[in-house]
Amino acid sequence: MIKSKYNKPLEKFKNLHNGDTAILFATGPSIKKYVSLPNSEKYIKIGLNRIYDYPDILCKLNYYYYGSHYYLDGKHRTNIEKVCMNKNITTFASAYEDGRSHKDINRGNITPERAIELNSLPFENTLHTFTNDVENYCSLGHSIIFPPLQHILYMGIKKIYFVGCDGGFTQRKSSGDDHLLFWWKKFVEFKNIYYPEVKIISVNPVSLKGWFDEDIYT
8 A cells, every 4th residue: 555645634534424325426328327226315425527417416416526637628627616616515636646746747637726725625546556544545546436435435334336337338348448447356356355344236337247246227
């Protein structure tokens, strides 16, 4: 695990939702098949990046994660800022990587200074390892899907529904993105070591079919 200079503020989320159930909403193609799960009004809801394209989901979120392409896509930036104005949603920004601000890395990700202006919590990623101690170590990045996974587990969630988590699947690549699928396999190994008691259910899975405890179809 890689020590973090900037993640200490995440300490307040440790076991905040101990024993609860969560839904993680990504924006893979399968999200279009999603129908609300029974009792989902009681679940913690987490959304990523362009989940703002699904207003019926966005309005129910507790947490929102973003960071990439903030300075490269004006429409994306505007939509992110609208989400950050919603005081009912706690927002997290991927703003550091391996000890450096994204201002120094210069890949278009949001800077920590701008994240703070938007009342978002900037956090630090690494490209090397997952962590079960996000206040002291960097969460694995590579995709905005991975940091919230580590944060959710750190919050004490015991059951997670994956919606729209298609492993980089597009209409052109039915098997998903090879780079992302490599890190999904690493996540499965990490989860089974550190959180074997947590149940993960994939909703309408595509590339990740059969990877977790249960697949369901809506």
